[in-house]
Amino acid sequence: MRRAGLYGWEIPLEAGVVLRDRRLKTRSGLLVRLTEADREGWGEISPLPGFSTESLDDARHATLVWLAAWCRGENLADCPLPSVAFGLSCAQAELNGQLPDEGNFNSALLCVGDPDDLFLRLQQQAEPLAKMKVGLYEAVCDGLMVNLLLEALPALTLRLDANRSWSLEKALTFARYVPEQLRSRIAFLEEPCRDPQESRHFAAETGIAIAWDESTREAGFQPRAEPHVSAVILKPTLLGSLQKVRAMAQQAQQAGLTVVISSSLESSLGLTQLARIAQGLTPGTTPGLDTLNLMQHQLVRRWPGCELPLIASDALEVIWQL
Numbered sequence: 001m002r003r004a005g006l007y008g009w010e011i012p013l014e015a016g017v018v019l020r021d022r023r024l025k026t027r028s029g030l031l032v033r034l035t036e037a038d039r040e041g042w043g044e045i046s047p048l049p050g051f052s053t054e055s056l057d058d059a060r061h062a063t064l065v066w067l068a069a070w071c072r073g074e075n076l077a078d079c080p081l082p083s084v085a086f087g088l089s090c091a092q093a094e095l096n097g098q099l100p101d102e103g104n105f106n107s108a109l110l111c112v113g114d115p116d117d118l119f120l121r122l123q124q125q126a127e128p129l130a131k132m133k134v135g136l137y138e139a140v141c142d143g144l145m146v147n148l149l150l151e152a153l154p155a156l157t158l159r160l161d162a163n164r165s166w167s168l169e170k171a172l173t174f175a176r177y178v179p180e181q182l183r184s185r186i187a188f189l190e191e192p193c194r195d196p197q198e199s200r201h202f203a204a205e206t207g208i209a210i211a212w213d214e215s216t217r218e219a220g221f222q223p224r225a226e227p228h229v230s231a232v233i234l235k236p237t238l239l240g241s242l243q244k245v246r247a248m249a250q251q252a253q254q255a256g257l258t259v260v261i262s263s264s265l266e267s268s269l270g271l272t273q274l275a276r277i278a279q280g281l282t283p284g285t286t287p288g289l290d291t292l293n294l295m296q297h298q299l300v301r302r303w304p305g306c307e308l309p310l311i312a313s314d315a316l317e318v319i320w321q322l
Contacts, residue, residue, distance in 0.1 A: 002071045002073065003034075003035045003036070004032065004067045004070060004071050004321065005033045005320070005322075006030060006063055006064065006067060006318075006320040006321065007030065007031045007032075007033070007316035008030055008316065008317040009030070009031060009311065009316055009317065010028045011027050011267065011295050011297050011299065012025065012026050012296045013294055014113075014294050014295070018136060019050045019051070024049065027265055027267070028056055029044060029046025029047075029270075030044070030045040030063060030319070031043070031044055031045075031269065031299070031313075031316060032067070032088060032091045033313075034094075039095050039097075040094070041090070041091040041092060041094030041095030041096070042094060042273075043087035044087050045059050045063055045083050046087075046264070046265075046266055046270065047059050047237070048083075048237060052082065052238060053081075059084050060319065062079050062081050062084045063079075063088070064319075066079055066088060067320065067322075071322050078240065082217075082238055082239055085240045085244070086236045087237075087270075088241075090242060099273065099280070100277075100279045100280040102279055103276040104275050104278040104279040104283065104286070105303070106286050106287075107288060108130055108159055108286055108287075108288050108290060109122060109129065110131050110293070111131065111132040111133070112293070112294065118130070122153055123153070128153055128156045128157070129157050129158075129286055130156060130158055130159070131160070131161065131288055132149070133160075133162075134165070134174065135161075135162040135165025135166055135192075136165070139166060139174040140174075140177060143173070143174040143175065146177075147178050147179065150178075150182045150185055150186075151182070157185050157186075157187050158185060159186075159188060159190075159211075159260075159288070160190065161213070162189060163191065163213070164214055165192075167198070168202060171192040171193050171198070171199075178208075180207070183207055186208050187230070187231070188210055188258075189203075189209070190210070190211045190212075191210070191211070191212065191213050191215065192210060200228065204227065204228055207228075208228075209229070209230040210230070211231035211232060211258075212232045212233065213232075213233040216234060216248065217239055223252035223255050224255050225255045225256050230258055231257055231258035231259070232248070232260070234259060236261070236264075236274065236277065242277070249281045249282065258285055260285055260286075260287060261277055261278040261281065261282055261285075261288070261289075262288035265291050265294065267299035267300075268292055268298035268306065269299050271289050271291070272303060274289055275289060292306055295308065296308065296309075297311050299311050300313050300316075
């Protein structure tokens with residue numbers, strides 16, 4: 001017999017998190033639990049404000065419809081809402097024993113918080129890897145900060161993410177403040193310009209490799225080998241079902257591109273599942289999952305080594321269950 005539950009959660013964020021043009025004080029979402037016989041599977045559904053096409057209300061309604069049908073024994077197609085499709089596919093994969101037991105819990109360190117603490121953590125790594133958001137402030141300031149980090153830590157590799165924030169002119173301004181001899185230690189810069197063709201132009205002129213992120217979620221996108229394109233960033237909450245994520249990862253790998261599984265500010269439960277997905281799909285690549293330190297609590301499952309307090313499953317808001 002099939003049974004299911006839908007639960008709501010909300011977690012305060014540290015000092016508010018800036019995403020594009022908005023500041024988030026809390027992160028909200030849904031958890032799904034599927035049970036059948038003696039098996040259980042969980043999934044997280046948490047549309048990311050400013051990035052997801054669907055709202056949390058949209059996701060809640062679609063999930064309730066799907067759960068009721070699933071409990072009746074129906075097997076439905078993937079939901080068209082990406083966050084719902086991803087969360088439900090994770091729950092089904094867990095239920096059926098199709099997620100790897102082990103996870104890749106290494107992550108590129110996110111450049112936030114206390115700079116001294118960040119430097120210490122990076123110095124303790126044999127091959128330090130960090131991710132920095134750029135494009136929130138002046139391009140000159142971003143270039144100077146990247147230069148400072150790369151000079152201060154000679155073994156450091158940086159991943160940069162501009163979220164299509166710059167015009168081509170501003171992107172080139174950024175590059176002028178990063179000396180050419182340091183640019184090879186930038187693994188990639190995710191979508192520097194608003195227009196992908198301008199991003200290609202930037203990469204060709206500066207020699208800084210780029211990665212596709214937002215482009216992966218546009219209709220008709222196909223990963224392919226291109227000059228100066230080194231990676232694709234897959235954010236499953238924004239992309240869709242596990243099947244869709246797996247297919248795009250395989251296409252990108254066949255094209256010779258690095259595939260990075262990356263978070264969309266999920267809870268600890270969602271992050272641990274992303275770590276397991278990364279281990280299965282991209283076992284040799286460090287994922288981008290260092291976002292839990294932006295939250296004030298963990299949820300249902302603990303991230304290894306994290307000391308944040310845990311919200312247990314019996315403390316969740318029950319929205320629906322059968």
